[in-house]
Amino acid sequence: MDDEVNVTYITFDGHMEVQKYRYVYFVVMFAMYIIIICWNSTIVYLIVIHENLHEPMYIFIAALLINSILSSTTIYPKLLIDFLSEKQITTFPRCLFQSAVYYTLATSEFLLLSAMAYDRYVSICKPLQYPTIMRKTTVKVFLFTAWFVPVCELGISVVLYVNVKICHDSLKGLFCNTSIFTLQCVPSVALSIYGVFLLLNIVLLPMLFILFTYIRILIITYRSFKTIRRKALRTCLPHLLVLINLSCFTAYDVIVVRLESDIPKLARLILTLQIMVYHPLLNPFIYGLKMKEISKHLKHLFSRTELRSRPQCSL
Secondary structure (H helix, E strand, C coil), rough: CCCCCCCCEEEEEECCHHHHHHHHHHHHHHHHHHHHHHHHHHHHHHHHHHHHHCCCHHHHHHHHHHHHHHHHHHHHHHHHHHCCCCCCEEEEHHHHHHHHHHHHHHHHHHHHHHHHHHHHHHHHHHHHHHHHCHHHHHHHHHHHEEEEEEEHHHHHHHHHCCCCCCCCCCCCCCCCHHHHHHHHHCHHHHHHHHHHHHHHHHHHHHHHHHHHHHHHHHHHHHHHCCCHHHHHHHHHHHHHHHHHHHHHHHHHHHHHCCCCCCCCCHHHHHHHHHHHHHHHHHHHHHHHHHHHHHHHHHHHHHHHHHHHCCCCCCC
């Protein structure tokens, strides 16, 4: 009998007592999904309608938040359906598609953060040249590159998976991530090597560029006036916080998921849920509160909404 079996359905083995608490899981995660969509969409809406936010930095922030919306939409609808289903299953092609879209959006965030780091470097260290360097054409090129490069590189990964023989039918997770690598009958050398290339090319290299850029900014501003140092710290801190958040997500994905770290099922579930909730919620929270212009428009929006909701007294 041939050991290589064509598995039709894949089971998500990361759920715990889903039959007992299915409605609790559904209500909580549905609420989180709505909050993520509304919170991110609100910041994007403010950036679109206000002329003073039509600057490269805010455009990159909007792109980052759109990524959060799309990434959540890749995961949450299927997860919510699974909570209400008798079996938490999917097919390999659908799993591969979900994983490819999810990682395309995740890796594009590193490129967007790289573009934002470069924008901050030019703005703070070369302010007179900023209008010349950061033109609309430059911003469009950065946005196109941030989305197009991951699509192409993850597309190659999908092609490599097409001829892979699947022998296992369960994933230790709630959705399709790099754990699909464990479904193979025999680990593919080509996929392993290409996975390392992807990690270096669209994760580690952009991360090193971002860190180098911000260190360069801190060195230059350290020699400047105190007000300039405060301004640099105020504008760079939100981006660094987002980078740390994204780096933690990547570390979890590599150490726990891809390397199949042997951790308790409950701990894996909690870590997965934190990644799904914290990452898309922290970005708008950080930019909404830490970026002065966005925070100002956000407060104005909420105060105007509150005034409209109050009953009007007639004389």
